[in-house]
Amino acid sequence: MRVFGEITGIPEGSEFENRYYLSQYGVHKPLQAGISGSQTEGADSIVLSGGYEDDEDYGDVIIYTGHGGRSQVTGLQVSDQQLSHQNLALALNCQQGIPVRVIRGYNHQSIFSPSEGYRYDGLYRIADYWRAQGLSDFFVWRFRLIKIDKLVDLVVVNEDQPIYGKPKRVETMVQRIIRDTALSSYVKKMYGFRCQVCRVEIRTNTGLYAEAAHIQPLGMPHNGPDILPNILCLCPNHHVMYDFGGFGIKDDFALIGIDGKLFRKAKHIIDCQYLQYHRKHFMISD
Amino acid sequence: MRVFGEITGIPEGSEFENRYYLSQYGVHKPLQAGISGSQTEGADSIVLSGGYEDDEDYGDVIIYTGHGGRSQVTGLQVSDQQLSHQNLALALNCQQGIPVRVIRGYNHQSIFSPSEGYRYDGLYRIADYWRAQGLSDFFVWRFRLIKIDKLVDLVVVNEDQPIYGKPKRVETMVQRIIRDTALSSYVKKMYGFRCQVCRVEIRTNTGLYAEAAHIQPLGMPHNGPDILPNILCLCPNHHVMYDFGGFGIKDDFALIGIDGKLFRKAKHIIDCQYLQYHRKHFMISD
Known part of the structure; x- marks a missing residue:
């Protein structure tokens, strides 16, 4: 045993x-x-x-x-x-x-x-x-x-x-730690706390809940930047899936591994180099 | 500012x-x-x-x-x-x-x-x-x-x-820490890693992902027990909602705050006292 x-x-x-x-x-x-x-x-x-x-x-x-x-x-x-x-x-x-x-x-x-x-x-x-x-x-x-x-x-x-x-x-013991930055709040508000993948709204006793996901993660060794073009607003389900390579995002925002396309506001510029980094380092196959 | x-x-x-x-x-x-x-x-x-x-x-x-x-x-x-x-x-x-x-x-x-x-x-x-x-x-x-x-x-x-x-x-800084116990794994397997609320399957590069949620939380001051009748298998979305009082569960397993009923295997006995504790301490109104 x-x-x-x-x-x-x-x-x-x-x-x-x-x-x-x-x-x-x-x-x-x-x-x-x-x-x-x-x-x-x-x-x-x-x-x-x-x-x-x-x-x-x-x-x-x-x-x-x-x-x-x-x-x-x-x-x-x-x-x-x-x-x-x-x-x-x-x-x-x-x-x-x-x-x-x-x-x-x-x-x-x-x-x-x-x-x-x-x-x-x-x-x-x-x-x-x-x-x-x-x-x-x-x-x-x-x-x-x-x-x-x-x-x-x-x-x-x-x-x-x-x-x-x-x-x-x-x-x-602990399992999953969600990181949050000053910009996270901005991104979540931009999308009205709705997931950019499934558009779900998560209601709690404190109002709507969403998570900001860094496309290329912060910190060593990834050193993704904490800037808007590297952040998504996701529901916890799609955040887990994204972090653990359950789906990827193509440069044209089509999703890989699941159906659909990333919802994106025109003013939210996403830099493809971060999407590429995620696909390379977190997906089992590109 | x-x-x-x-x-x-x-x-x-x-x-x-x-x-x-x-x-x-x-x-x-x-x-x-x-x-x-x-x-x-x-x-x-x-x-x-x-x-x-x-x-x-x-x-x-x-x-x-x-x-x-x-x-x-x-x-x-x-x-x-x-x-x-x-x-x-x-x-x-x-x-x-x-x-x-x-x-x-x-x-x-x-x-x-x-x-x-x-x-x-x-x-x-x-x-x-x-x-x-x-x-x-x-x-x-x-x-x-x-x-x-x-x-x-x-x-x-x-x-x-x-x-x-x-x-x-x-x-x-950190935000949400998911606790896991020896029993968690058992409960998740019992439900095939599918959420007891929405039945969703979360696929990652490590296989299916679900979270075990304690109905009456562990640790001071709640002191909920780490036993099967006090644990649910939930997707991250419904886990966040449950922890933050976004929905409750009636003694007959009907959901409060959202539509539907808790899916439950016959061999998974859930003790109503824990559901009551959660409603009292985490929902804004019962």
């Missing part, structure tokens, strides 16, 4: 001499694979051990490169990675809010690595994932892991009364 | 002798009101100053009581609070991810208060809000404020290359 979250009796910072002990204690079961998981349940743990040239480790934030496409002989990337198997497992973590245990190995190139053996470094959530051209030019899947702040991110489920600041038994 | 977020030159921890200086420095403009904001733009700051009997202060988490319904003579709660004006402003913060400056006053009953004057204690997000029976039996609106973790919660927008761990200019 796959155990998600913390392993009882193994606190963060625990050190292990080698992969055999990591496996025996249930922290990371496979002896070779970097990702432990299945594409129906999600991933329960990963080991950072210097296998992939593209990993980036900022401590509380890790850009992790998916599995596959490497030569078994040379270890070099020789073909595109697919969003399947262990990679799909990590993607499921992202969508379903499943935490993953992170273990750093001595051979991982990072100032955060232990000098010997392996160290369990706590739970991370998968904030997002995308397809990128790796250092070797082949497509890889990349996953952004963010360390879980126990107080803020986790829901504490207790038999007794839960008390703030004293998490006891951690069962659950 | 209303300034949201940090005030240039006023770092967290800045102290002010009185409300006049708070106002002059633009940290909290109104001299009397506890909430600074408008119901079209949101709230930019609040002062905790012991006015309301129902406030609870856990430091990084604050349960803040809304405005209104108090006697101007005695200061006691004499009627129900409405989700309008300053309260609606705070609700907008929640839905649109707008940060609010929190100032604690010497007269606020909390171990976190300064012993004299007023202190700017940083940015908080409004995690959620609900209607509750206050200590004086009248309905009040309550808002859960969570201190913003700059590294994790904020999107950093820079003119130069953004660098992890070194936030420079903070423009935006």
